[in-house]
Amino acid sequence: xxxxxxxxxxxxxxxxxxxxxxxxxxxxxxxxxxxxxxxxxxxxxxxxxxxxxxxxxxxxxxxxxxxxxxxxxxxxxxxxxxxxxxxxxxxxxxxxxxxxxxxxxxxxxxxxxxxxxxxxxxxxxxxxxxxxxxxxxxxxxxxxxxxxxxxxxxxxxxxxxxxxxxxxxxxxxxxxxxxxxxxxxxxxxxxxxxxxxxxxxxxxxxxxxxxxxxxxxxxxxxxxxxxxxxxxxxxxxxxxxxxxxxxxxxxxxxxxxxxxxxxxxxxxxxxxxxxxxxxxxxxxxxxxxxxxxxxxxxxxxxxxxxxxxxxxxxxxxxxxxxxxxxxxxxxxxxxxxxxxxxxxxxxxxxxxxxxxxxxxxxxxxxxxxxxxxxxxxxxxxxxxxxxxxxxxxxxxxxxxxxxxxxxxxxxxxxxxxxxxxxxxxxxxxxxxxxxxxxxxxxxxxxxxxxxxxxxxxxxxxxxxxxxxxxxxxxxxxxxxxxxxxxxxxxxxxxxxxxxxxxxxxxxxxxxxxxxxxxxxxxxxxxxxxxxxxxxxxxxxxxxxxxxxxxxxxxxxxxxxxxxxxxxxxxxxxxxxxxxxxxxxxxxxxxxxxxxxxxxxxxxxxxxxxxxxxxxxxxxxxxxxxxxxxxxxxxxxxxxxxxxxxxxxxxxxxxxxxxxx
Numbered sequence: 001x002x003x004x005x006x007x008x009x010x011x012x013x014x015x016x017x018x019x020x021x022x023x024x025x026x027x028x029x030x031x032x033x034x035x036x037x038x039x040x041x042x043x044x045x046x047x048x049x050x051x052x053x054x055x056x057x058x059x060x061x062x063x064x065x066x067x068x069x070x071x072x073x074x075x076x077x078x079x080x081x082x083x084x085x086x087x088x089x090x091x092x093x094x095x096x097x098x099x100x101x102x103x104x105x106x107x108x109x110x111x112x113x114x115x116x117x118x119x120x121x122x123x124x125x126x127x128x129x130x131x132x133x134x135x136x137x138x139x140x141x142x143x144x145x146x147x148x149x150x151x152x153x154x155x156x157x158x159x160x161x162x163x164x165x166x167x168x169x170x171x172x173x174x175x176x177x178x179x180x181x182x183x184x185x186x187x188x189x190x191x192x193x194x195x196x197x198x199x200x201x202x203x204x205x206x207x208x209x210x211x212x213x214x215x216x217x218x219x220x221x222x223x224x225x226x227x228x229x230x231x232x233x234x235x236x237x238x239x240x241x242x243x244x245x246x247x248x249x250x251x252x253x254x255x256x257x258x259x260x261x262x263x264x265x266x267x268x269x270x271x272x273x274x275x276x277x278x279x280x281x282x283x284x285x286x287x288x289x290x291x292x293x294x295x296x297x298x299x300x301x302x303x304x305x306x307x308x309x310x311x312x313x314x315x316x317x318x319x320x321x322x323x324x325x326x327x328x329x330x331x332x333x334x335x336x337x338x339x340x341x342x343x344x345x346x347x348x349x350x351x352x353x354x355x356x357x358x359x360x361x362x363x364x365x366x367x368x369x370x371x372x373x374x375x376x377x378x379x380x381x382x383x384x385x386x387x388x389x390x391x392x393x394x395x396x397x398x399x400x401x402x403x404x405x406x407x408x409x410x411x412x413x414x415x416x417x418x419x420x421x422x423x424x425x426x427x428x429x430x431x432x433x434x435x436x437x438x439x440x441x442x443x444x445x446x447x448x449x450x451x452x453x454x455x456x457x458x459x460x461x462x463x464x465x466x467x468x469x470x471x472x473x474x475x476x477x478x479x480x481x482x483x484x485x486x487x488x489x490x491x492x493x494x495x496x497x498x499x500x501x502x503x504x505x506x507x508x509x510x511x512x513x514x515x516x517x518x519x520x521x522x523x524x525x526x527x528x529x530x531x532x533x534x535x536x537x538x539x540x541x542x543x544x545x546x547x548x549x550x551x552x553x554x555x556x557x558x559x560x561x562x563x564x565x566x567x568x569x570x571x572x573x574x575x576x577x578x579x580x581x582x583x584x585x586x587x588x589x590x591x592x593x594x595x596x597x598x599x600x601x602x603x604x605x606x607x608x609x610x611x612x613x614x615x616x617x618x619x620x621x622x623x624x625x626x627x628x629x630x631x632x633x634x635x636x637x638x639x640x641x642x643x644x645x646x647x648x649x650x651x652x653x654x655x656x657x658x659x660x
Contacts, residue, residue, distance in 0.1 A: 173369055175627040178291040178353065186636040188621065189612050193630040196605065197286035206611045207604030214445040215558075218269060218453065219260055221439040222421045226413035227462040227497060227563070231583045236525050242567055242578040245405045248435040251423035252277075252356040255348050256297075258455060260422050260441055265344060270443055270453035272610060274347035277356070279454055280552035282347070282609055283602035285625065285632060287545040289362045290389075293353065293624035295642065296613055297346045345613055350642055358400055360392040364542035366507040368392055386575050387510040395575050396503050401435075403501035403565045404459050407583065408436055415461060415494075436460060438496070440557055446603070450610055456557035461494040462585075495560035498588075500550045502539055503578070504568040524568050528582045535566065536584070540595055548597050554588040555599065562586045 012019045195201035234240050254275065255261060261273050278294060285292075349355045361367050368389045376384055385391050417438060424434040438458040446452055504524045522538045540547060554562045564584050570577045592599060612634060613621060622635045 173367065175291055177624065177627045178293045179350070179622070179624060181624075181635065182637075182641075184638060185622070188616060188634040188636050191608075191632045191634075193286040193288075193625075193632060196608075197601070203608060203612075207601075207608040208447070209598075209600035209604040210447070211599065211603060212444040212452075213447055214443075216443040216445075217440065218264060218443050219419060219439075219441040220417035221260060221419040221441075222434065222437050223414050223416040224438045224458060224461050224496075225408035225411065225415075225436040226494075227460045227499075228407055228409045229463065231407045231565075231580070232585065234580055234583055235529050236581055237529075239579040239581055241570075242399065242402055242580055243406055245402050245435075247432055248401075248405050249424065249429075249432045250401055250435050250437075251421070253423050254351075255346050255455075258422065260419075260439070261453065261455060264441065264453055270451040271344045272347075272450060272452045273344060274452070274454050276454055276456040276553045276556045277549075278347045278349060279452075279556060279606065280549045281355075282623070283552050283605055284545060284548040284597070285605070286630070287363065287548050288625060289367070289545065290359055291625050291627040292355065293350065293622055294355075295348045295350060296621040296623060297348060298613060298616065298618050298621065299344055299346065345610065354393065356397070357393040358396040359543070359546055360389070360396050360503065360505050361507070361542045362546065363544040364507075368505075368507070368510060383573070386573070387505075387507075391575065392505065396501075399503050399567050399578060400501045403567060403580070404499040405435055406580075407499060407563065407565070408460050413461075442556070442558070446607060446610075450607070452606075452610075454556060456553070457498070458496045458557050458559060459499040460497050460563075462497040462561050462563075464495055496558065497561040497563055498550070498554045498557060498559045499563040499565070501565040501567050502543065504566070505542075506572060509572045524566060524581055528566055532582065532584065544595070547595060551588055551592050551595065551597055552602060555592065555602075559588055562588050562591060 010019050189203075191203060192201055196204065196207075231240070255273050255278070258275075264270065265273060281288075281292070282294065368387055371384045371388055414436075421434040421437070422439070436459065440456045440458060442454055442456055444452040444454065506521060508521065522535055524535055527535050550564075551562070562585070564586065565580055566582045566584070567578050567580055569575065570579055586594075609623065616636065620637050620639050620641060622637050622641075623632060624635070625632050
């Protein structure tokens with residue numbers, strides 16, 4: 001039978017109802033009690049809100065107190081810890097150091113955002129005053145307001161450049177690829193340039209950084225003039241105006257159009273062919289920023305560059321590895337010429353590319369920016385387009401060509417080589433003459449059966465300073481040991497040299513350009529005479545790829561000296577008149593060390609491209625850099641790629657002849 005147990009009920013002997021709280025007979029006499037209501041809002045599951053935890057003055061105080069009970073948020077004193085006064089007497093204070101004002105660590109650790117902005121603004125104003133440019137902050141603020149107005153308040157959340165590092169000098173320019181990738185192109189390889197330069201790329205194992213085993217001169221063409229030593233004494237007080245050389249002809253001929261390389265290929269002198277400009281471009285490509293592309297043709301065994309004369313004196317084209325098609329006016333016939341067969345790679349450039357144009361401020365934090373076509377009018381066209389990347393590139397190329405010829409002496413001091421300039425036609429010169437350029441065809445033995453034939457360029461002959469080459473000497477005890485002289489065979493004790501020109505560019509003169517940071521731009525006329533190193537350091541930062549490419553070309557050509565001219569505009573708003581402010585002389589080997597250009601890495605990168613293409617089938621390939629990322633991709637393309645424009649041009653010429 002079920003039983004019912006009567007629960008414990010405390011007995012109140014004095015009155016009705018439950019016993020008083022001080023009654024020890026109650027089971028709940030020692031538990032605290034606080035009134036509550038179901039309609040009360042609760043911010044946390046367990047709310048231990050006290051004066052110590054309710055911090056004010058930081059960014060989180062609003063969140064901490066938004067759910068608090070404003071009337072009695074600290075009223076639950078029954079739940080607070082109560083210190084026994086008798087027990088507290090047993091403790092003694094050990095650390096007598098004074099606490100820092102403002103809550104010790106709290107005020108330093110949690111700085112309000114508004115206060116941080118105020119401190120940063122105060123520091124910018126102080127730095128601007130120290131630099132002597134009190135208007136910099138106003139210019140920067142005005143430029144930012146203009147940018148934000150055009151973008152509809154882009155400085156706010158979601159706007160372009162409104163996040164971290166969104167300063168006006170950090171604007172990103174989205175560039176377009178140098179050539180569009182077509183659907184029928186096949187991706188062969190992708191190379192990360194940043195990892196390749198550091199040696200952490202998975203393809204680094206293919207990059208052998210050893211120097212060439214042997215270097216051999218195959219042919220000399222053209223002529224060289226003597227360098228005028230008076231340009232070493234030019235300074236800002238005796239600046240020389242840059243003259244236009246209108247009677248000189250320059251020949252930036254690509255690899256497949258070079259008749260000397262064609263002849264060397266037929267003779268089997270090598271299996272990889274290129275020019276020094278293409279080689280230097282690939283060797284220093286990790287420093288590049290602008291997009292570019294290079295065409296590589298992997299020809300079948302026995303293939304020739306263009307049509308040649310066969311044994312019967314007729315023109316022929318290769319159709320198989322052993323048979324050639326001979327064409328006459330009346331019939332077609334097959335011949336088997338007695339030529340040496342070879343397997344080769346040709347590194348070439350597109351005819352319509354901007355490969356031969358020099359860049360300006362390519363690696364700078366403030367590179368030249370293009371202009372919106374909607375802002376161009378006939379009145380301001382020259383002013384707007386003067387500092388665009390395309391116009392600056394054309395200006396820099398013109399300055400470089402004129403400088404290399406102006407610093408040379410007259411034809412009386414000319415040195416001619418065995419073969420004439422292979423690109424100059426005496427019958428069709430129109431009063432022009434070839435520029436002073438010596439073409440030195442060299443063969444580099446890279447090992448593993450790779451024989452690289454390159455056409456290199458020299459620009460003049462320079463006198464030795466003293467009786468020996470400009471080299472350092474080491475002291476051992478009381479004896480001085482001189483380093484070995486340059487092993488090149490130079491005529492009459494002269495040295496082969498290359499010449500290049502840097503042009504001054506001030507980004508502040510560009511239209512809608514952000515104000516430059518104080519101290520980042522260097523005025524050449526103020527620094528070039530006494531602080532030439534500071535000017536060169538600034539150019540190494542802004543034109544790192546261009547200077548590295550020039551140095552690589554000088555090393556490939558075997559030049560003993562490299563002349564670098566510093567050319568500036570007479571008026572910043574006139575892009576046609578320039579003056580030479582200074583000319584500096586460097587040894588290519590020493591200059592490469594100064595700009596941290598490792599020759600082993602250069603040859604390793606070149607070997608990497610060659611070995612990647614050796615594993616591919618015969619055909620045409622394109623090496624191109626990504627326009628916005630430091631990545632180089634290799635594509636396999638159809639053989640007819642980039643030849644459509646040439647065929648159209650030939651067809652138009654034929655039509656004109658028929659009309660005549």
